[in-house]
Amino acid sequence: MNDTPLDPAVMAEFRETMGDDFAAELVDTFLSEAPTLLDDLRAALETDDVDRFRRAAHSIKSNANVFGAPMLAEQARSLELGGMDGPNDALTSHVQALDDEFARVAAALRTLLNG
Amino acid sequence: MADQKARLLIVDDNKVNRLLLARSVEMLGYQATLAENGKVAMGLLRDHTFDLMLLDIEMPEMDGFEVLEAIKLEPALRDLPVLVTSSVEGIENIVRCIGLGADDYLSKPVNKVLLQARLSSSLEKKRLRDEQKSLLKRFATSEVVQDLQEQGFALGGRRVHASVLFCDIRGFTSLSESQPPEETIELLNMYYTLMFEAIEAHGGIVSLMIGDGLMVLFGAPQPLADPARSAVMAAQDMLAIMREFNLDRVVIGKPEIKIGIGIATGEVVAGYAGTQQRATYTCIGDKVNLAARLEAHTKTAQRAVLIDDATNLALIGAIQTQSIGDVLLKGFAEPVPVYSVSADPHSLD
Numbered sequence: 486m487n488d489t490p491l492d493p494a495v496m497a498e499f500r501e502t503m504g505d506d507f508a509a510e511l512v513d514t515f516l517s518e519a520p521t522l523l524d525d526l527r528a529a530l531e532t533d534d535v536d537r538f539r540r541a542a543h544s545i546k547s548n549a550n551v552f553g554a555p556m557l558a559e560q561a562r563s564l565e566l567g568g569m570d571g572p573n574d575a576l577t578s579h580v581q582a583l584d585d586e587f588a589r590v591a592a593a594l595r596t597l598l599n600g
Numbered sequence: 601m602a603d604q605k606a607r608l609l610i611v612d613d614n615k616v617n618r619l620l621l622a623r624s625v626e627m628l629g630y631q632a633t634l635a636e637n638g639k640v641a642m643g644l645l646r647d648h649t650f651d652l653m654l655l656d657i658e659m660p661e662m663d664g665f666e667v668l669e670a671i672k673l674e675p676a677l678r679d680l681p682v683l684v685t686s687s688v689e690g691i692e693n694i695v696r697c698i699g700l701g702a703d704d705y706l707s708k709p710v711n712k713v714l715l716q717a718r719l720s721s722s723l724e725k726k727r728l729r730d731e732q733k734s735l736l737k738r739f740a741t742s743e744v745v746q747d748l749q750e751q752g753f754a755l756g757g758r759r760v761h762a763s764v765l766f767c768d769i770r771g772f773t774s775l776s777e778s779q780p781p782e783e784t785i786e787l788l789n790m791y792y793t794l795m796f797e798a799i800e801a802h803g804g805i806v807s808l809m810i811g812d813g814l815m816v817l818f819g820a821p822q823p824l825a826d827p828a829r830s831a832v833m834a835a836q837d838m839l840a841i842m843r844e845f846n847l848d849r850v851v852i853g854k855p856e857i858k859i860g861i862g863i864a865t866g867e868v869v870a871g872y873a874g875t876q877q878r879a880t881y882t883c884i885g886d887k888v889n890l891a892a893r894l895e896a897h898t899k900t901a902q903r904a905v906l907i908d909d910a911t912n913l914a915l916i917g918a919i920q921t922q923s924i925g926d927v928l929l930k931g932f933a934e935p936v937p938v939y940s941v942s943a944d945p946h947s948l949d
Binding site: 507510511514515517533536537539540543544546548549550551562566582 | 613614615616617619620623624627658660661687688689708711713
């Protein structure tokens with residue numbers, strides 16, 4: 486695994502163009518919204534809801550790109566494009582890996598904004 | 601940029617994307633309204649006016665493709681510029697958006713410089729389109745504008761059931777010779793304004809204006825439930841308005857203006873006639889000649905409104921008429937039955 490969950494250049498440019506206050510506000514929004522999206526993925530697996538699964542993965546991918554989290558984006562992307570094909574326990578472990586990566590991104594974003 | 605802040609509708613189910621886009625366009629000087637899915641967006645679009653929509657594709661309830669399809673079906677929304685902003689992958693999805701009428705596709709995260717360029721170009725195009733539309737409205741009636749927008753422009757006609765109304769000012773030539781031309785133009789403009797009001801209130805469209813003469817269609821290009829009745833009711837309103845107008849004229853010592861109206865009903869061929877460069881919405885057929893001849897005959901018959909057999913039939917039970925017998929009109933081989941309609945709808949009994 487990559488040791489740097491964030492591409493610092495992306496956030497630097499983001500703060501530069503959008504302003505520090507807005508950057509902090511948007512990061513907060515992401516940190517409070519993303520857990521809901523991860524819950525959506527798990528719930529979709531349980532209820533066999535292909536559309537919900539794809540949409541949640543798509544949303545995480547899209548946001549990961551905004552904040553420059555390439556690993557998170559890539560993992561979300563493969564879930565979005567792969568859909569719910571494949572054995573259920575494999576999917577569950579992919580979602581867990583995504584959750585773990587989100588935790589790393591969240592921590593890095595917090596450090597970046599508070600540091 | 602526009603003098604007034606352009607109003608943008610941002611549609612995205614993801615809160616981060618929504619806030620980010622809103623902030624981006626606000627920084628560029630635009631005004632943003634937010635919707636979290638296609639369904640909410642459609643509601644906002646129907647109730648408010650927007651200059652442009654930024655539309656996400658992947659959304660619950662109603663996705664971006666469905667929104668693009670839905671706005672195509674609503675004439676009021678069809679021309680709204682749409683920029684799709686999405687991170688949906690695959691060229692086929694981009695092609696599908698453009699095919700469904702989107703102006704452009706911007707992949708997320710949206711580059712701000714690109715966004716600014718796309719926004720100003722789309723808004724400028726919309727401004728020019730709006731300008732053309734308002735210009736079009738000045739030279740054509742709203743029914744013709746609607747027909748042009750729905751059917752597009754094509755020379756050629758189609759058969760429709762319609763009523764044709766001719767109207768002109770009695771003794772206009774001698775009137776215009778007795779007063780300065782400025783006064784005649786002023787009189788004509790006032791006359792047109794008043795007549796158009798009565799005509800439009802009953803769904804008629806003016807297809808020709810020649811001097812003091814008007815040719816009006818009822819039932820084309822947009823169909824009317826009862827074109828004959830609409831035409832006769834318009835004629836009665838036109839006469840009532842002229843009575844009011846004459847009261848004012850008498851007060852200032854001017855001669856009264858009298859009008860004559862002829863109406864015929866039946867199948868006509870209506871459509872755009874002219875060339876690709878210059879054309880007008882009009883109709884042709886023997887009903888057009890008949891209406892013109894009836895109007896000319898009002899002077900001889902000393903009646904304000906004369907109608908043909910078909911118009912009279914359509915009025916039975918609704919508006920009272922009076923037969924003035926069969927009349928041999930110029931251009932017609934046989935005498936035709938002609939009826940008179942009272943100028944005042946309240947004095948018919």
